[in-house]
Amino acid sequence: MTNTSPATKADTSKLETESRNATKAQLAEFWYYFSQNKGAVVGLVVFALLVLTAIFAPLLAPHDPDFQYRDSFLVPPFWEEGGKAAFLLGTDAVGRDILSRLIFGARLSLLVGVMVVTIALTGGIVVGVVAGYMRGAVDTFIMRIMDIILAFPSLLLALVLVAILGPGLINAMIAIAIVLQPHFVRLTRAAVLTERSRDYVVAAKVAGAGHMRLMFKTILPNCLAPLIVQATLSFSNAILDAAALGFLGMGAQPPTPEWGTMLAEAREFILRAWWVVTFPGLAILITVLAINLVGDGLRDALDPKLKRS
Amino acid sequence: MSLLEIRNLRVEFDTAKGPFRALDGVDYAVDAGEVLAIVGESGSGKSVAMLATMGLLPDSATITADKMEFEGLDLRTLTTKERRKVIGRDISMIFQEPIASLNPCFTVGFQLGETLKTHTELKGRQIKDRVVELLTSVGIPDPSGRLNAFPHQMSGGQCQRVMIAMAIACSPKLLIADEPTTALDVTIQKQILDLLVRLQQDSGMGLIMITHDMGVVAETADRVIVQYKGRKMEEADVLSLFENPQNPYTKALLSALPENATGDRLPTVSDFAEAGGF
Amino acid sequence: MSDDVILKVRDVYRTYDIKGGMFKKASRLTAVKGVSLDVERGSTLAVVGESGCGKSTLARMLTMIDAQTSGTIEIDGLPIDISKTGISKEMRQKVQIVFQNPYGSLNPRQKIGHVLEEPLLLNTDMPAAERRDLALQMLEKVGLQPEHYGRYPHMFSGGQRQRIAIARAIMMKPKLLVLDEPVSALDLSVQAQILNLLADLQEEMNLTYVFISHDLSVVRYIADKVMVMYFGEVVEYGTRDEVFDNPQHDYTKTLFAATPRADVDSIRKRLAARAA
Structure with missing residues (x-):
């Protein structure tokens, strides 16, 4: 064996570029398959706009979302008769600008999505990996608990949890996360079960990897594809559930400009002022649709079965 | 006239990295009663040609050929429906993974019966008799008892026998075997190869063996x-190919066989690639 | 030279308990029945048999993936019984394994450099720079380029991946390497390259191989000693020439008879028989 280090011969920086190129190629391939799905690209654009709106809400919103214009209750959108150019999408029953409230509402909805998915995903992954890796009694115990959670209608369970924890956006998020968690647990466990008997896991074991390393460093990265897809779909689910809880008065409390809460406040004006219900409803619809489309595209790009055909 | 004749076949696949040419102008011809072996390593396009003939390639494949005829019938212009009639009855195919090729939800007898129902005029009792006859001819012990067996209850070798039975159910004129013994043990491989050759000789059908194994080529x-x-x-009859290979790649392949090893090291294909320039 | 025996296996059994279900009684399957063998340092023992004969179970016991049910295994003077003593780092450095399928044995999300460094990271206190140097040396040794260090497994062909798997196995400089059908998933021309590589490495590092295979032509080429297994039992055990020239057991004879022959005389004979 030679004693000269090949690292000195081969330029270290060259190695790093090579390594970066490999990562880039991986991303390029991912993007190729993702962009094949036109709907997903549209969804991604819409979602990106939504994120930008949320970030720059104070700059974009024409009015303070909580300020009540006493002289303009239930002003219709600007193109309707009696509409004012100052309130593009009209005002609600206490004279707040609907557009501004929707723009600020985007922040809450995205916050709900991110928080809920983070909590549910982290918990679900840890519990699912442990169940799938350990098998036996641990597995049975965990999965039976998850089955019990899944046996409740999800919104009902969320309602019960909120009732226990007390109404409010934070508690609603926790409740929704708990309700969504079993899906992640199941998915993770299934993926871990198929991966754990693969040769590369055995090889890592022979190399001396401990349980923790095997579970989270060797197996987990190979189970992420279905989880990412599920996470996007849960993101939209969380927004829907939060809106539903808001609508039922158990989520965000007035005057928070949360889309579901806005719907709830507008309930009594459905017949008189269509705009107070339509626009928050549309906002929810578009957001959820966009995210679902992105999830669909992710599935196309990440599912190895579709890819290698 | 050849049973199957293909001239200048090209197949291209669309991939993330642009078009990939899997086959570049290859001619094939097989006569009735003949065993043609297509041999090559992975990436040689050996399976692609026959999948193209059978119309089994995905939509991402573009197939062009100057000629593609089965018994004078132009396969290029066939509609899906007409093609289905020819395929399965006159041309049939067996694959590498016998257990995966059978539907795990149905019994062996039922699956064989379905094939017969689709392609022949047989009815009820006749079908069952024919199925038993077929299973007997492929050497399955206790054929009438095996009718109600599910694929998972049988070994890989037996599943491959059932696949062969299914393939010859309608007395095809051409049988394409794509690596039929790669997943099987050596002793089972021998039995399956013997069975295929015997069936081919008895019925006088054409047989195309797609394989990577020079041993299988030499045996069949x-x-x-x-x-x-x-x-x-290279294209040659089997004896002259092994005795006196013309192409440097063929030479390389044959000398890479461990049983032909002479010195301490095995010559590899790349040794020849430099000398032969292919 | 009995003192230079590196692997000593005595009367090893491995049984699996098959759990009973509602309609099925619990049963017991014996995968390996009383296998004994000795392998001398620097030599190659080939284990031949068909699927289900217990050869892979044997490999898993030798590489400490599974424990034996009874019997003793001794590698380089170190007794191996992981169900009682667990696995120490010292034991791990003695023996490594190369798997059959190069597509399944590398973690798809791990770059090659990390694949090679993992054993060092887990078993030694080597600093990162030194690990990388060793990994790069190893890449060169198995016939790959330094720029392969940062790539993912799916960017390589089957043969290259098998080189990586071999490199990983010898990173810790083991004494014994168990090769579980290392070339049977590979193309013929690549197979030759890998067999050559294995021969070179054996010479250079004085490695001992336990080579598991079903391909008799490969075994004949590479082995010093041959062991034939049939349903968990050893039916034939001897030097290569003894076994190939004068097989004793019926099963070995069947196995030889079934192996396809690719020589001109056999083809001539077959064609003559066919014409008749």
């Missing part, structure tokens, strides 16, 4: 086509 073929990276390297 009349004529051999050697492929490499989508192109035909």
Whole structure:
């Protein structure tokens, strides 16, 4: 064996570029398959706009979302008769600008999505990996608990949890996360079960990897594809559930400009002022649709079965 | 006239990295009663040609050929429906993974019966008799008892026998076997190869063996086509190919066989690639 | 030279308990029945048999993936019984394994450099720079380029991946390497390259191989000693020439008879028989 280090011969920086190129190629391939799905690209654009709106809400919103214009209750959108150019999408029953409230509402909805998915995903992954890796009694115990959670209608369970924890956006998020968690647990466990008997896991074991390393460093990265897809779909689910809880008065409390809460406040004006219900409803619809489309595209790009055909 | 004749076949796949040419202008011809072996390593396009003939390639594949005829019937212009009539009855195919090729939800007898129902006029009792007859001819012990067995209750070798029975159910004129013994043990491989050759001789059908194994070629073929990276390297009858290979790639392949090893090291294909320039 | 025996296996059994279900009684399957063998340092023992004969179970016991049910295994003077003593780092450095399928044995999300460094990271206190140097040396040794260090497994062909798997196995400089059908998933021309590589490495590092295979032509080429297994039992055990020239057991004879022959005389004979 030679004693000269090949690292000195081969330029270290060259190695790093090579390594970066490999990562880039991986991303390029991912993007190729993702962009094949036109709907997903549209969804991604819409979602990106939504994120930008949320970030720059104070700059974009024409009015303070909580300020009540006493002289303009239930002003219709600007193109309707009696509409004012100052309130593009009209005002609600206490004279707040609907557009501004929707723009600020985007922040809450995205916050709900991110928080809920983070909590549910982290918990679900840890519990699912442990169940799938350990098998036996641990597995049975965990999965039976998850089955019990899944046996409740999800919104009902969320309602019960909120009732226990007390109404409010934070508690609603926790409740929704708990309700969504079993899906992640199941998915993770299934993926871990198929991966754990693969040769590369055995090889890592022979190399001396401990349980923790095997579970989270060797197996987990190979189970992420279905989880990412599920996470996007849960993101939209969380927004829907939060809106539903808001609508039922158990989520965000007035005057928070949360889309579901806005719907709830507008309930009594459905017949008189269509705009107070339509626009928050549309906002929810578009957001959820966009995210679902992105999830669909992710599935196309990440599912190895579709890819290698 | 050849049973199957294909001239200048090209197949291209659309991939993330642009079009990939899997086959580049290859001719095939097989006569009735002949065993043609197509031999090559992975990436040689040996399976692609026959999948193209059968119309089994995905939509991302573009197939062009100057001629593609089965018994004078132009396969290129067939509609899906007409093609289905020919395929399965006159041309049939068996694959590498016997257990995966059978539907795990149905019994062996039922699956064989379905094939017969689709392609023949047989009815009820006749079908069952024919199924038992077929299973007997492929050497399954206790055929009438095996009718109600599910694929998972049988060994890999037995599943491959059932696949063969299914393939010859309608007395095809051409049987294409794509690596039929690669997943099987050596002793089972021997039995399956013997069975295929016996059936071929009895019925006088054409047989195309797609394989990577020179041993299988030597044991079964009349004529051999050697492929490499989508192109035909050599075509010869089996004896002259092994006795006196013309193409440097064929020479390389044959000398890479461990049983032909002379010195301490095995010559590899790349040793020849430098000298032969293919 | 009995003192230079590196692997000593005595009367090893491995049984699996098959759990009973509602309609099925619990049963017991014996995968390996009383296997004994000795392998001398620097030599190659080939284990031949068909699927289900217990050869892979044997490999898993030798590489400490599974424990034996009874019997003793001794590698380089170190007794191996992981169900009682667990696995120490010292034991791990003695023996490594190369799997059959190069597509399944590398973690798809791990770059090659990390694949090679993992054993060092887990078993030694080597600093990162030194690990990388060793990994690069190893890449060169198995016939790959330094720029392969940062790539993912799916960017390599089957043969290259098998080189990587071999490199990983010898990173810790083991004494014994168990090769579980290392070339049977590979193309013929690549197979030759890998067999050559294995021969070179054996010479250079004085490695001992336990080579598991079903391909008799490969075994004949590479082995010093041959062991034939049939349903968990050893039916034939001897030097290569003894076994190939004068097989004793019926099963070995069947196995030889079934192996396809690719020589001109056999083809001539077959064609003559066919014409008749």
